Amino acid sequence: MPSPLPPKAERLDAFMARANARYYASKPLLSDFITAPEISQVFGELLGAWAATVWQNMGCPAQVILAEAGPGRGTLMADVLRLITRCAPDFAHALNVHLVETSPLMRQAQKQALAPYAHPTWHDRIEDLPSGPLILLGNEFLDALPIRQFVQTPSGWHERYVMDEAFHLVPCNAPALPDGRKLEPDTIVELCEPALEIARYLGLRFAAQPGVALFIDYGHHSTLTGDSLQALRHARPAHPLEAAGEADLTAHVDFTAFGATAQQASACIYGAETQGAFLRTLGLMERTEQLATRATTEDAAILRDAAHRLAAPEKMGHLFRVMALASPGLPSPPGFMKGADV
Secondary structure, eight states: OOOOOTTEEEEEEHHHHHHHHHHHHTTTTTOOOOOOHHHHHHHHHHHHHHHHHHHHHHHOOSEEEEEEOOOTTTTHHHHHHHHHHOOOOHHHHHHHEEEEEEOOOHHHHHHHHHTTTOOOEESSGGGGGSSSSSEEEEEEGGGGSEEEEEEEEEEEEEEEETTTTEOOOOOOOOOOOTTTTOHHHHHEEOOOHHHHHHHHHHHHHHHHSOOOEEEEEESSSSSOOOOOOOOTTTTTTEEETTTTTSSSOOOOHHHHHHHHHHHHOEEEEEEEEEEHHHHHHTTTHHHHHHHTTTTTTEEEEHHHHHHHHHHHHIIIIITEEEEEEEEEOOOOTTSSSSBBOO
């Protein structure tokens, strides 16, 4: 039987939000992990070309918001803007850079990284972005949003709460996922309400004004359930409930639920493609070879190894997924093999 709920226990999503807020505020260099933009400059260049094509597909609006959610050190946006400045000057003239970031330390790092290209405006939430045509990038943003976990036991459904580095179960109703999937017995179900709120907001926004959002994250596009909560501390796996605020807490992104929510709010959905297929379609290997032929033998090997790490199925190629949300009526964004789910 589940133990009685202690007075100071907090729901898992509240614990995760508190722990990650402390972690990101105190570790501006994000030393526990490395993201795709830091693996290869080609990643950001491809997304810069992707954004330029999306802008053209939107009819080349004279003013457009180019935003990134969870910009990290600013590496991705710097690579994006460098490519746009060099190859799409009309787009560079039209765009206004906005960043969704809550950490003052991270904002300072982003300001320095983007100083040669732009003077961004910062916001605490995606919902705070100004109105107007929008192109939004989010790489490894959704996975850090707090989740709730529900456990089905012989006595019914229970929700996980946290206290003293341990879980406590509290009776509750069965969780409802937006895609209506059947929940199997004896399983753990995760629900990321902030991600679903973002999907709903973007779907409604894109139905009213032009926009496209691209999300790249590790996760699944299926009806899978199970416990995916994990932690990295000092670049090594750690217990997710221990030393709150000292580790990066993440969970796999449920792209099925995310896409279903955006679709119900009137967005067109593309993907989720595997990262490997998406980047290869955009020209990852070709651009890597362009750079490699002008590099030293050692640097060329580093570039090719980085491309392999991003795209190979046994590396990041299948673990990471890519999904786009778009306004109805816009052409399909680059990189997606199939048409939109509408």
